[in-house]
Amino acid sequence: MSWLGTKPLSLQRQLLILSMGFASGLPLALTGTTLQAWLVSSGINIKTVGLFAAIGIPYTWKFLWSPFMDKYYIPKIGRRKTWLLLTQVSLLFSINWLSTLSPTTDISQFSMVALCIAFFSASQDIVIDAYRTDILTAPERGMGSAMAVLGYRLAMLLSGAGGLMLASLYGFHTTYQVMSIIMVLIICISLLSPEPITSQPKQNNYSFITPITEFIKRPYASYFLLLVVIYKLSDALAGSLTTAFLIQGVHFSLIEVGTVNKGVGLAATLLGAFIGGALMTRINLYRSLFYFGVLQALATLSFALLAHQGHHAGLMIISVFLENFTSGMGTAALSALLMSLCHHEFSATQFALLSALTAIGRVYLAPVAGIIVANTGWVNFFLISTIAALPGLMIIWFIRQQLIRLSSSSFSDSIHSKTT
Known part of the structure; x- marks a missing residue:
């Protein structure tokens, strides 16, 4: 025991x-x-x-x-x-x-x-x-x-x-x-710690592509995969140059940026993740992803306001707090989505693959941020970053019924069982 x-x-x-x-x-x-x-x-x-x-x-x-x-x-x-x-x-x-x-x-x-x-x-x-x-x-x-x-x-x-x-x-x-x-x-x-009680892999017919084929055979699989990739795109795009913006764009010192990012930023991320998790016990997965996604976009928009306003300590602290707070909320919702999408028989493989997809925006798409800034300026860059949240929100709305049902463990088990 x-x-x-x-x-x-x-x-x-x-x-x-x-x-x-x-x-x-x-x-x-x-x-x-x-x-x-x-x-x-x-x-x-x-x-x-x-x-x-x-x-x-x-x-x-x-x-x-x-x-x-x-x-x-x-x-x-x-x-x-x-x-x-x-x-x-x-x-x-x-x-x-x-x-x-x-x-x-x-x-x-x-x-x-x-x-x-x-x-x-x-x-x-x-x-x-x-x-x-x-x-x-x-x-x-x-x-x-x-x-x-x-x-x-x-x-x-x-x-x-x-x-x-x-x-x-x-x-x-x-x-x-x-x-x-x-x-x-x-x-x-x-x-x-206890060993989770889940279905074990079928050794006689298991192959390394089985977790992938099981997933892609599910209804709306392509929409879920696309959502996993782009849900945090707005956050990743803006966040890739936040430090550079605060230093070069609105001329805050290294000490100011370091103190706010490490102090206020870390506290806001933890608070956002905790409050986001608490809210998710009261609202379903669809509402969590949608509402938290909207809040992430609004937080990004606050940096456009800071870029327009210029050097303003109070607005900078508020923007950094909102960015990290809403990012923490969004991360909690996205992590819950990934767990909901994993079949217990293949959860190690499927979670690793899905989490790798979440990094695409940060690793492969966010590097274009510097090009956008160079050609449009900081205000337009953050406006574009805000708009980048819309495709993810549209997908969430389109598959809202599936997300609502996915909030139920019984539905999650049922869609998994259809493909095994």
Whole structure:
């Protein structure tokens, strides 16, 4: 029997999801900002430091090995807990191993171990996303998404800002050793966590394309896929140049921008995700996606007002707060949608694929933002970014009946069963 008992209470599920989000966020800064600071403080040349950005590649290609995590597992441990424990133990040893190395003495080994941390971290994300999808019921998904974001951000603060503060006092070797000790605590929570009770993959006819074919055979599959891609497009387009706009467009100092973005911005994101999750327990998925999408567009429009007004501290704080607050709400709704769209038999693979699609706007479409600004100016750029929210809202309205029904776990199960 697990620490949650055979029938966990909703509050206990949310606390479990919070801890899972924390586990997911902890390794990220250890291969990002904290690692970059370690390299720079060790005197590594800037070209080499720049190449270390490639360590993040596993996060964008994690869907390639996600089918293995759906199909293969140790039956006595469980399909999700097998991979949860394996990835977290691997993270423990990798982080601890990195703490014994120095970038100045063996940069090749140092980079390979750092790449291993990123790989195991991305793999952990796969199983945690699947775990959250499997264990949460439909009414719990909104708040579950909020709790995951909260845990994720808190862990990033600990391993990011907290890691840098710890390194300034005791050095990076000690910092990474402390982070590995925290991984021990995370592993203990995973050991005591329940295995989600879901349908198991049919080993005799399972193939790596089965999760994809199962999805595309569903009614309105193409509309759902398109919605996943473009729902956050407006937010991603405007957000890609927010910092540059505040510094170059309306002439705020680095200290002002850093303080507002890291302080007000982070608090607003967490508050937005939490309030968005709470609201989703009262309104259905369709209304959450639509209303939160409209609010995201209005927040983007506030930057157009700031661009027109010029340097204005109060308006800048309001705009940054609104952007991050509504983004947190939208992220909670989008995460709930992804969980609703996943068949429990293939949740690791399908969530990894769907989450990869959500990054298309940020990775492949948002880079055109600089071209738009250069040709139209800041005011028009933010107006265009606001308009970019309309296609997503139109799709939400068009498939509103399907989204309303998807809010019900029984409907979700029924559409999945039609294609298996």
